[in-house]
Amino acid sequence: MVPVTWYMALSAAVFAIGVFGFVTRRNVIIMFMSVELMLNAVNINLVAMSHYLEDIRGQIMVFFIKAVAAAEAAIGLAIIIALFRNKPTAHIDEIKEMGG
């Protein structure tokens, strides 16, 4: 039997990798994918806990997270497209009109 904490450790690792990707990668698409990684980390956590707690709630949550992720993807990518039209670059650290 795999203890739930193993899954949590895995989740933490994936989450951290997501954080790492988000804060270091210049490419906005890959940053976005990093966010998806973080969400998947959460999902692993939730499904594992749902399993161990013998409760369905976690999985329902995962379902909604996926729905929202889809919506986020749509909006996020649309925003990226809109941005790209004005400033054709995917390296988002170049976009710093404002600061200070």
Place this chain on the structure above:
Amino acid sequence: MLVELFFFYFAAAVIGLSLMVITRKNPVHSVLWMLLLFFHIAGLYLMLNAEMMAAIQLIVYAGAILVLFLFVVLLLDLKKEIGEEQYVGVWPTGVAVAVALFTLLLIMTRSFVAGPHGNITIERVRELSHPGVVGRAMFTEYLFPFEVASLVLLVAVIGAIILAKKRIKE
């Protein structure tokens, strides 16, 4: 024992694939590695008796979201970016933060105490089938969030259209 072995395989694969996803120069490659990653995650779900989740993982994530990503990546012309530096200047800090966060979360898990158990035992899942259990819950207890989720998707549609549609000719 076998279960543990399976877990270790999946865990190793998930971590490795995640790293692949975020380190590729070309986003197209990242998307493809991610596809593989999602399959492995789906495998984990199967290990956890969440067949429905595994299915959705493949259908929604791999099928819909990743394809969307792929479209966008292809839509944007990213040749220039591939030749450039891929990491921001502060990446060592990023590594440090990620490692620190991971270590912290890892240490923390040791003191995890599971909450009270619910009533959806494996027997009950077997009895009703997993989609059945999820569906029942979804349309009874979780009807409200389900409806809200639809609004979220509606907003996404509106938003995507308004932002991404071609310019209106003046």
Place this chain on the structure above:
Amino acid sequence: MESLVMNSLSYPILSVVTFLPIAGGILLMLMPRGNDNLARFGALAVTVVTFLLSLPLFTAFDRSTWKMQFAEMSPWIPDWNINYAMGVDGISVLFVLLSTLVGILCVLISWTAVKEKVKEFHVAILIVEGAMIGVFCSLDMFLFYIFWEAMLIPMFLLIGIWGGPGRLYATIKFFLFTLVGSLLMLIGIITLYLKLGGTFFIPELAAKAGSLPIGLQTTLWLAFFAAFAVKVPMFPVHTWLPDAHTEAPTAGSVILAAVLIKMGAYGFLRFSIPFFPEATKAMAMPMMVLSVVGIIYGAVICFAQTDLKRLIAYSSVSHMGFVTLGIFAMNTQGLEGGIIQMINHGVVTGGLFLMVGAVYERTHSREIAFYGGMAKPLPVYATMFLILTLSSIGFPGTNGFVGEFMILLGGFTKNRMIGLFASTGVILGAGYMLWLYRRVFFQDVSDNVAALADINGREMAAVLPMLFLVFWIGLNPDAYLGFMHATVEHLVAHVNASGGAAQLAQISQIIEPIGGGR
């Protein structure tokens, strides 16, 4: 409520006197721009009517009681147990009268001096007048605080818009200095409110606060001190005053000198002493020392001034040092002297600023060296200035003497060395004021002033009330001291009776959490 004597006049005098100028200001604000004279006459009418309506405070005041008179009380924010409570006692009544008087004088002296944004100027004057009166009338700490702070806004604008060349720096300095102090006081007020059963009613707080443990009393005392010391201003938080005074337009200087800086000392009298008698006793010595330092410091630094208004401003630091000295001597003579000296300082320094303003309007110079021999071309002006100068240096027969004498007597009674050092302020005061007078009015007539016209009727009308008061208070101080005897005696008795209160508090521990004030 046993500490109140409700208003029995045919009109709610304190509310009327407070809100009439404010209402007048708002009305004026709504009037169209352009008609400057309308604004001037309107403001004059409002201030004069306010003054006339405030006169019953002088005539109908019952001098035999320490209770709050002309009181009004009605719920305002019942949720926090805040009432609209107004009333005056022997400490505050004179300041209300002084404020209403100063309002008129400010309008008069600015008649031709202010040429830009005339309407707005008078709006600011009126609102500041109302707020000042409100401060002195409030019997509710919350109401008090509202007025106390609200006054900053028009004052900020007065200095900043119509002031001299360095007005921006001066006005922001003024604002921030006082704001920092006030915010600390606000925390003190809140703590007091919470610790004493959720009341803001000042007489009730005065009755209860003495029972707080001495440590808390001292902390709260310091919080209040922060606000009042800045306002007074006491050394070493006085540096906003010279800037504000110097850069403010004449009316602003007058308001500052005559009323605004009195509020700090008033705060000590109204809150610090009656609320925290134990802490006050503990802090009396440091306060007296600070006062003496202020007296001497302010006086000595006057010798280095080259700017007319700046010199008078620093002299205010010195004079207000006398006031706080008298207050913290905490005997009858000291307290009454302190109060009367506040009035006196208002009259005299207010008068001096009026005078300086009148001539500044002609020459646009504040440099002492610019002037000289003014007694020749402007004899009447010189005479009036001389009278104010004499009063400022405490010449017997003028009001300045009465206050200084009583304060020094009180201070000397309390502590010989303090009295001794404070008395040197009298010598120094004579030194710098006569030095100023000599350089401005005596010696060769400066070309700059040779052709100046003497003070005109309007300006004279603005200054004469001050001169009148100089002699009235100076020759018949009992007419004014009579107002405060009962109140001051009560205060002294209250402070003296507070001996065992600290121990009492340790037993009763009346600290209970207040949920939402109810």
Place this chain on the structure above:
Amino acid sequence: MGITATHMLIPGLPLLAFLINGLFGARVIKEKAHWIATLAVAGSWLLSVLTVMDVLGGKTYYGDVYRFLTSGSLQLAVGFCIDQLTVVMLVVVTTVSTLVHIYSIGYMHGESGYWRFYSYLSLFTFSMLMLVMSNNFLQLYFGWEAVGVCSYLLIGFYYNKESAAIAGKKAFIVNRFGDFGFALGLFLVFINFGSLDYRTVFAALQNWQSPVLHIAGFDIDRITLIALLLFCGAVGKSAQFPLHVWLPDAMEGPTPVSALIHAATMVTAGVFLLARCNPIFNMSHSAMMVVAITGAFTALFAATIALVQTDIKRVIAYSTISQLGYMVLACGVGAYSAGIFHLYTHAFFKALLFLGAGSVIHAVHDQDIRNMGGLYRHMKTTAITFWIASLSISGFPLLAGFFSKDEILWLTYASHGSLGKVLWMVGTLVALLTAFYSFRLIFLTFHGQFRGGHEKEHHLHESPSVMTIPLIILCVGSVAAGWVGLPPALGFENHFAHFLMPVVGHPEAHGSHGEELMVMLLSIAVGLAGIGAAWMLYGKKSDIPDRMAAALNGVPYRWLQNKYYVDEFYDAVIVRPVIWVAKNVLLPVTDGAIIEGIVNGVPKSIGWFGEKLRSLQTGVVHHYATIMATGAFALVVLALALMGGR
């Protein structure tokens, strides 16, 4: 007995005159201002004389007329005390004042601000009368300060003259130093006796044990402290060393003012104070000693300076200081009546000297005696009266000054202890010097050749009768005023001392009539010797003074000419340090660098910090995300550190 309207009118009339002249002088009255003022003061004089008659008849009056200030136990009132001492002062003040008023009609004729001059004079007279008639310390203090202000105004009457403006200010401020002590004395009186009323205080003194105080390492009797503090006031007002510096400078004022204020009346207020407070001083031997020594020293000190002064008014001014020293000395040895007696006679001859000097100045338009000489031929009345006054001050037998000075010298000699003898010797020496410088002045001014040039000599003339008549009247006083207090040694009864006895008592003289006669003869001798020396040096054509000056042009002469550098000393020790500290420490360092440094430094450093913070806000998303993640990490660590493992 209670106070009547008559008494109130004595100061009331001049006050009325002041108000009328002050309010309407500039526009309405103008050149007729003297009528109102003079009539008023003459009225006061008349009423004073009536009062004197009353008091001579044995009546005294005492009472409050107006409650001034009440605060707790402090009860102050305006009230009058008409007793023997008061009436002497009344006579002196109103008489000299009246004469000066009349004299000024001529002297001040045509001056701009004529009405102002008279209104000030009236105000002064009023203040002085309030001072001497007071029945309490506060009113005394009021008069004290008020005469100071009048003095300030009158010294600075020619305000366009810088020296006059400065002198006025100096007079006021130096007096403030004295008043500072005086005020502290009042506070102590109030604290110890609970009242400022003469009667109450003096009555309380009867059975009062003075506690001993420890001040700066000294044990000091509280009554001594009170006495010394009060004496501070007297030192200032009566120009005693070390606060004498204002009086010579006060000569910048118009000469009638010098006569009235700075010779006859105001400056004697200190002596009056000592006499009035004699119950207090009598209780403290050490205070008395200080008073006596101060008086004697001042007398000598000022007399030596007077020896070399060349300004006619300054000579007389130092003479005044010297004579005031005598009076203070008298009080110091307990001979209050003698002090007052000298005050009274001095008023006549010193006023006369000043008015005479005024007459001279009026003629010569110069104050430097080196530019005078031979004026006798041109202005005989002035010269003769001046001669008589000088003889009087020199103690020429049978003149007023002789009797009063002699009484002082005798009573000093006769006071117990060897100190009295020393002081007597000093006093006698001063008498010598007095005679010398007085006649030096006479010889240089009225005799010999005129040294002011021919042009000027043609214009020399005697002053108008409005000026000379007061001179003559004062001259009569200078001669005869002393006859009310003839010495018992010659077989007379001293009526004056007897008259004052109810107020000031009488000192016991430790000596015989023989000794008294010896003292008297000695003083006559030194007086004559002084006159003779003056004649030798200045009356005859002689170059001795110049040679002496040349020979002594070391320390003594230069020090005398520069008045022992007291002014310079004060300038260096008090005035300059205060201004230096104000300009170089308080303003730039304390106020500027420290307080303003903090006041402006705090916002500045906040602003600086803000700029540093702003550099974190780069606009780069990654940085933001890094900070967020770091924040999350930090918060977890913090949470674990704070709460973990509970």
Place this chain on the structure above:
Amino acid sequence: MNFQMSDMAYILPETIMAVCAMLLLVADLVIHDKKVTAWLSLAIVGATMAFTMSVPVGTAFSGMVVSDRYATFFKMVFLINAALTILVSGAYFSARKEEHGEYYILMLFATLGMMMMASSGDLMSLYLGLELMALSTYVLAGFLRRDIKSNEASVKYFMLGAFSSAFLLYGISLIYGLTGTTQLAGIAKMLGEGTITGNPVLLAAIVMFVVAFGFKVAAAPFHMWAPDVYEGAPTPVTAFMSVGPKAAGFAVMARVFVAAFASELAGWSALLAMLAVLTMAVGNIMALGQTNIKRMLAYSSIAHAGYALIGVIAGTAQGVAAMMNYMMIYAFMNFGAFAVIILLDRNGTGFDGLDDFRGLSKTRPGIAFIMLLFMFSLAGIPPTAGFIGKFYLFTAAVNSGHVYIVIAAAIFSAISAYFYLRVVRLMYMEAPDSEIMCACEPVRVKIVLAVTAAAVVLIGLFPDALVSLARGSASVFRG
């Protein structure tokens, strides 16, 4: 539990809003004058407001929805905010030729999301409401598609928003694992047993919530997005964002922390206290050097989040009431300040430099005076509403023993006065550079100004109604 028709009563306002918004979306296709859409959406907001006020109290949908007075209060804040935004938007967008019907629809959906957040009884509905709000707002921030700044604002907001959502979800997952439930009431009950108090996992979960909510309310160090997004977003959207999502963040924050995590009060209030001080410091200090008014107001709004946090930190019903009261007041004064900027916007060319305020009292005295009111209110000077807000907060915090936070808040208030006064100084004490030509003076914006100014003054003078409402509404919290 199955769905029952009676549950609908509790979400009637939301239902009406959602349905009407969707209908409007369709109707917009045939409406050419977008003003009509604007007015219609305003009508929808009005109707929702009317129903909100009469919604019954209770829980519905198996505890997913909690309808109580607390939620109602916040819903009123959101609706007022939406109404004001709708009023000021038309002129702004039409001047830029970007007035689309979808704008109003998204605005309505964003508000709907906030309302759902306010009345969520479950982390699930909370998350969905939050995302509904967030996604709509991301789009709104980037609504000026041809403006690079708007794009940048949108992309930054979106990326960091998604990032912070991930943290929230991670926190939710941990809480779920620890308590076996996502229902707030259940969590409170479970934590109340005290078996896992101080458990590191619980603490980490709480921190994750702090990160996510901190992001929404723009509390330091999760505030970094705010200045850039506020500056870049279209001004009406900035106004909307600076009030709505922030208030929504506080609404859920109080619910989650004060109600659900009540047993962990000591832990999270210490964390939040540090956050609050840091937020006040960063907001106020960084606002000092700004030259762009929108950016300055962004930092100001960060600082205000710091003040409002004090109410949450108090952890009592009184504290929550103070926070609610502050949010309502803040909505008016902050929105008013933005409305002034919108009004002065010169034909869409942008009015955002602080220097543009120079001499405004001469050219536009009325506007200048109103701006002065807002500035003093934001600085918390009586007799304006801002003072009442701060006073209540301070009282609550002192009452719960957080005196040091209050002292810090007082000091930072004084610092804040400096930059608010700078605007006043520019308007009143300096000469105008040029005449401000304002061709368009939409009545709608003027209405907003009148309403907000009146509210600022009236609440300042007669706060009792609002105060007692807030106190009553916060009574759902114990303590």
